[in-house]
Amino acid sequence: MYRLLYALVIRHVPAEPVHHWTLLGLRAIQAVPGATALLRRLLAPRDPALRVRALGLEFPGPLGLAAGFDKDAVAYDALGAFGFGHVEIGTLTGQAQPGNPRPRLFRLTADRAVVNRMGFNNRGSIDAARRLLRRRPGTIVGVNIGKTKIVPEDRAAADYVASAGRLAPHADYLVVNVSSPNTPGLRNLQAVEHLRPLLSAVRAAADQVTDRHVPLLVKIAPDLADEDVDAVADLALDLGLDGVIATNTTVSRTGLRSPATLTDETGGLSGAPLKARSLDVLRRLRARTGGRLTLISVGGVETADDVWERVRAGATLVQGYTGMIYGGPFWAHRIHKDLSRRLRASTFKTLTDARR
Numbered sequence: 001m002y003r004l005l006y007a008l009v010i011r012h013v014p015a016e017p018v019h020h021w022t023l024l025g026l027r028a029i030q031a032v033p034g035a036t037a038l039l040r041r042l043l044a045p046r047d048p049a050l051r052v053r054a055l056g057l058e059f060p061g062p063l064g065l066a067a068g069f070d071k072d073a074v075a076y077d078a079l080g081a082f083g084f085g086h087v088e089i090g091t092l093t094g095q096a097q098p099g100n101p102r103p104r105l106f107r108l109t110a111d112r113a114v115v116n117r118m119g120f121n122n123r124g125s126i127d128a129a130r131r132l133l134r135r136r137p138g139t140i141v142g143v144n145i146g147k148t149k150i151v152p153e154d155r156a157a158a159d160y161v162a163s164a165g166r167l168a169p170h171a172d173y174l175v176v177n178v179s180s181p182n183t184p185g186l187r188n189l190q191a192v193e194h195l196r197p198l199l200s201a202v203r204a205a206a207d208q209v210t211d212r213h214v215p216l217l218v219k220i221a222p223d224l225a226d227e228d229v230d231a232v233a234d235l236a237l238d239l240g241l242d243g244v245i246a247t248n249t250t251v252s253r254t255g256l257r258s259p260a261t262l263t264d265e266t267g268g269l270s271g272a273p274l275k276a277r278s279l280d281v282l283r284r285l286r287a288r289t290g291g292r293l294t295l296i297s298v299g300g301v302e303t304a305d306d307v308w309e310r311v312r313a314g315a316t317l318v319q320g321y322t323g324m325i326y327g328g329p330f331w332a333h334r335i336h337k338d339l340s341r342r343l344r345a346s347t348f349k350t351l352t353d354a355r356r
Contacts, residue, residue: 002328015105015114019069026075039081040138045336049343049350052085054294054316055173055215055242057140061085061336062351063307066298066319067144067175067219071122073131080139083333088319089128090144091177092167094159096124097149100182106265107325108258112302113274114322116249117267119182120146125163132170143171144219145202146180153185157198161205168206168214176202179221179248181268187221192231199239215242215294222247222277222299229281233288243294243316246281250274250299271322275300279313286314286356302327304338311355 010018029035045051045061052059064086070076076087099121106115122128125145135141145163147156160176168174176199178189189195199218206214218241220232229246236244249268256263256273278299285295297315301307302323310318324331339351348354 002330006326006328011107011109014103015107016102019105023070023075026078029078029081030075036077036081036138039078043081043083043330043333045083045085047336047340047343050336050340051350052317052352056213057172059085059140059317061332062311062315062318062339063301063332063335064088064140064142064296064317064319065324065332066321067091067142067177068116068118069321069324073128073141076141077136077139082329083331083336084139085332085336086140086142086172086317088142088144088175090122090175091120091146091180092122092125092128092143092163093120093146093148094125094151094162095148096127097121104267106262106267108256108262108269108271110257111271111273112322112326113256113258113269113271114325115262115265115267115269117182117265119149120180125166129166129170132167135170140172141170142173142175143167144175144177146177147183147186147189149183153188153194156189157201160198161201164202164205165209169210171214173215173217173242174202174206175217175219175245177219177248179219181221181249181251187223190220190224190228190232192235195232196235196239199235199241203239203241217241217243217245217294217296219245219248220281222250222274222281223252224281226284229284230288233285233293236293237289241293243296244285244289245296245298245319246285247274247278247299250277252277270299271326272300272302275302275306279309282310282315283313304335304342307335307339308342308354311351314356316355
């Protein structure tokens with residue numbers, strides 16, 4: 001039904017309004033007493049063999065929603081109820097900002113991909129912190145933070161620190177995003193000489209505002225050279241980070257089939273074309289870190305077989321976003337059900353056992 005609806009209606013409507021309407025629908029569900037609890041009973045992962053222990057938490061299933069969908073922490077509870085094992089909100093910045101001019105979100109249906117140049121549009125970390133104060137138990141929530149566009153690179157650390165101080169008390173884990181292609185100069189912060197002091201400052205800020213250890217991860221781009229991936233892995237181990245998320249969107253447009261009017265749009269590409277590179281980066285990180293870090297794999301995840309492949313390659317957890325755009329609202333629920341079947345057909349008793 002969703003595929004038919006997408007083909008007949010959704011694909012003909014601009015992507016950003018559809019996103020906005022979806023969030024409104026999710027917020028309406030959250031406003032109905034007992035609605036998210038009922039959905040969770042129907043759609044949440046139930047197979048104990050799929051549970052993942054990581055970052056000091058127990059995830060009901062390995063597949064979570066990547067950052068970018070619920071930027072302002074307005075619908076994470078409903079999203080968790082639709083079958084995601086966790087929801088990562090953001091990216092949130094130190095100051096509220098409108099993002100880049102519209103249009104800024106484009107579907108590449110022939111490639112099962114999306115190009116976005118949203119530019120970290122969000123209401124700011126102060127607003128999100130107030131909303132997270134009212135958080136109810138049920139959904140594991142990661143918080144992704146980035147740099148405010150108008151803040152110069154040499155003041156970036158202070159901007160991240162401000163957000164970390166506001167949000168760490170409410171986060172199940174915290175992610176430093178230095179890999180979006182849509183904020184000028186942001187990816188320069190992935191260089192180890194810039195990344196080391198930034199991550200150290202964020203770690204210190206989080207520790208100052210809560211007695212609880214808030215797991216800290218860094219999110220990297222697929223466009224990093226292999227030696228730079230190795231350098232980030234070494235830095236994460238050296239600093240005692242809890243993990244790495246790989247990968248963000250790509251600026252590459254290699255091998256696309258969609259019309260040039262779409263592929264020539266600037267911004268980050270997500271979806272199926274990212275699958276091979278995201279998997280390569282995961283395998284490289286796993287080989288470099290030897291299982292000492294939590295690795296969250298994202299990029300081109302569409303099916304239960306994709307999740308299985310990432311776990312077998314060393315991923316602790318997996319995330320998706322574009323897959324839901326093409327797969328529909330029950331995408332995460334369906335993947336967890338199919339993954340249970342895939343696991344039962346294997347020689348492994350639990351999903352954790354399947355990780356190399």
